Amino acid sequence: MILTLLDRLNRRRAWLRWGLLAAGLLVAFGLPWTLYPPVATDIVCWGLFAVAFDLLLGHAGLLSFGHAAFWGTSAYGTGLIAIHSGVPFYVAVLGGTAAAAMLALPIGYLAVRRSGIYFAMITLAFAQMVYFVTNQWRDVTGGENGLQGIPRTLPGFDLSNSFVFYYAALPVVLLGLLAAWRIVHSPFGRVLAAARENPARVRALGYPADHYKLVIFVISAFLAGLAGGLYAVNHGFASLQEVYWTTSGKVAMMTILGGIGTLWGSLVGAAAIVRLEDWLATAGFEATGLVTGVIFIAVVLIFRRGIWGTITHLLRARAVAPVPQIEPHLEHDHDELQPTPTN
Numbered sequence: 001m002i003l004t005l006l007d008r009l010n011r012r013r014a015w016l017r018w019g020l021l022a023a024g025l026l027v028a029f030g031l032p033w034t035l036y037p038p039v040a041t042d043i044v045c046w047g048l049f050a051v052a053f054d055l056l057l058g059h060a061g062l063l064s065f066g067h068a069a070f071w072g073t074s075a076y077g078t079g080l081i082a083i084h085s086g087v088p089f090y091v092a093v094l095g096g097t098a099a100a101a102m103l104a105l106p107i108g109y110l111a112v113r114r115s116g117i118y119f120a121m122i123t124l125a126f127a128q129m130v131y132f133v134t135n136q137w138r139d140v141t142g143g144e145n146g147l148q149g150i151p152r153t154l155p156g157f158d159l160s161n162s163f164v165f166y167y168a169a170l171p172v173v174l175l176g177l178l179a180a181w182r183i184v185h186s187p188f189g190r191v192l193a194a195a196r197e198n199p200a201r202v203r204a205l206g207y208p209a210d211h212y213k214l215v216i217f218v219i220s221a222f223l224a225g226l227a228g229g230l231y232a233v234n235h236g237f238a239s240l241q242e243v244y245w246t247t248s249g250k251v252a253m254m255t256i257l258g259g260i261g262t263l264w265g266s267l268v269g270a271a272a273i274v275r276l277e278d279w280l281a282t283a284g285f286e287a288t289g290l291v292t293g294v295i296f297i298a299v300v301l302i303f304r305r306g307i308w309g310t311i312t313h314l315l316r317a318r319a320v321a322p323v324p325q326i327e328p329h330l331e332h333d334h335d336e337l338q339p340t341p342t343n
Helices: 002-034 037-060 068-085 089-111 116-136 162-184 187-197 199-204 209-235 245-258 265-282 288-302 306-319
Strands: none
Touching: 002 037, 002 162, 037 162, 037 187, 037 209, 037 245, 037 265, 068 089, 068 116, 068 209, 068 245, 089 116, 089 162, 089 209, 116 245, 162 187, 162 209, 187 199, 187 209, 199 209, 245 265, 245 288, 245 306, 265 288, 265 306
16 A cells, blocks of 8 residues: 555656656746746757856755856857857857866866865856956956957858847757756766765765766756857857856855755746846836845745755645555454452
8 A cells, every 4th residue: 555655656747747848848948928038048048057156056065156167158248159159159169168168177177176165256257267367358358348249140040139039049058958957967967966975985885976066067068068159149248247256146045045955946036036137127217136135035034945956845745645544453352351359
């Protein structure tokens, strides 16, 4: 009977996963029909960036304050390739992403030797160095004016239409999300989770914990660069804001808002922040940071697991039915039920 209940529970969870996947795809394909297409593209770009950040924070236990360096490096790299070569934007984005991954390799090699706040400060320091170089290298990056006029090029398609560009960029984002999901549910992801909880024990079992952390750091930077390149092509420019430390703080807020370690909660957090900022800007409200900060504090205090984390926790609690306790039915003879006489 217990095995039957467990089987039903597993089937229910499988149907729930497939249902959520179908709902997510419907939302992704229908997003530009309900929102301004450039805003819809921003949502999926920031969503992929937040998922990349969650790979590092939620599944490796490493808090980076410097992920803006990889988002921004790819944005500038993509823009430079697109402007000077005229290749399709897919090639330009891959080139910018490769630059972000190569930058992450030496940074990660030095950073993963530390943990906690020391890891966070090292990544922040390197990110500020990238910001300084980007600001001073005016002949290439444009300095404070940024890199402008990034073209959208794809033979056979008119990407000047933001609606068309959304659907051209969406497959890249979906492939990035699929890669993140596969990494988390692979043997590599399980070793990474074990290294997050007890790195000493993982080393004792023969796994090089620092090597695993370096690999996930580079993968996270790669996906962040993929998102940053698409973001730059969507807007047609790359600015110093892309490499500034506030961008790292913004993606961290999205991840925490959606739910650390949930992966897909990062998409929810990104959609909420981007949509709220767009709505406030359209309404003419300038202090958008004040509103988003108050909402962030409220969610963290009320929903300790984040928005998506709280929803999935409630769904699991509802799906798990209590196992009935089977008590044996004892029959007693009439004589056994009589009290024993005492002298």
